[in-house]
């Protein structure tokens with residue numbers, strides 16, 4: 001791989017300020033990027049109204065939830081705990097929709113507070129019916145196809161357990177009847193990617209479902225909009241993918257008289273490129289002529305797991321006060337005693353090492369790992385090797401960093417042990 005250009009919003013200077021004030025490793029979110037992304041999502045083409053939700057599991061820090069809430073986004077929660085977390089951040093329950101693999105024990109209470117609920121299995125639909133006879137409910141479908149980046153990010157099709165399989169419509173209708181329920185929303189989330197053709201296909205499949213349920217007024221197309229973390233990746237242009245979708249809504253209205261409200265709920269798109277993980281080089285080693293040069297960070301899978309489990313690619317930038325003119329191919333590894341803790345796997349294959357050409361590194365240099373906003377801080381094998389949770393910082397629009405999560409106190413790791 002070639003020497004990557006420059007970080008998205010970190011420089012040696014502002015990285016140094018963040019490191020001096022808050023230490024490393026630290027997640028640095030960029031307020032201007034978050035706001036810009038929210039504005040893009042809220043401008044998604046629509047025919048009869050739009051509710052854009054932030055899939056908060058991507059990065060659930062209260063400062064991010066508050067910023068998105070103020071921008072006009074609603075929220076998608078993946079567990080009852082996420083609903084509680086959003087509410088604790090001041091998000092009104094009426095702006096939260098729950099689509100979960102596991103029904104929370106306090107579902108009735110959450111429903112009474114005013115959250116929306118999608119039944120994601122026949123069992124969930126039945127349990128909802130028993131709790132809320134006569135109520136309105138959303139149905140999450142598995143429409144039979146998916147377009148995830150790999151087997152682990154694919155969220156539709158026969159090998160995915162998410163949502164109710166599209167062939168079980170008769171069973172759904174029976175449950176609706178038994179419990180006097182009204183299906184008002186249809187939801188699918190299959191990862192629509194960046195290709196307008198795929199979006200159109202997804203919209204068509206969804207309208208086939210909407211047709212089956214006359215009371216449905218809202219169609220939620222989920223998230224999964226691809227972003228370009230690396231230079232050679234293709235980002236989703238929401239105006240481009242949204243145009244044929246909007247036309248499909250209009251066509252459906254002309255044909256049936258039903259003006260369906262659109263919901264979308266991206267996570268990745270809103271936050272992925274709005275955060276850089278700032279770490280420090282704590283060691284540099286080599287394994288000889290036939291081997292590799294390794295940079296060891298004071299961060300790793302405990303802060304950014306995606307490379308280790310998906311082989312996902314993140315831009316890695318070495319930040320030096322004066323950039324070393326000499327370069328070297330490095331394998332960048334994390335701080336865990338775990339051979340899988342690598343930041344430079346082969347693309348899509350965490351089993352294979354790859355290298356990045358970086359300026360010759362010295363202990364103490366900073367490393368900025370871009371594209372670390374989505375499923376980074378929120379998805380870590382927390383406390384492995386007993387490393388505490390890293391701090392989180394928001395780089396304000398004026399360029400001033402402010403703390404949004406303290407570095408965890410080491411005692412917090414064992415405080416619940418008895």
Ligand SMILES: *Cc1c(COP(=O)(O)O)cnc(C)c1O
Pocket residue numbers: 055057058076078099189191222223224225265266267268269374
């Ligand atoms: C995770 C999730 C999303 C967001 O997915 P991204 O790929 O981060 O955009 C949206 N909807 C549901 C139901 C999800 O579980």
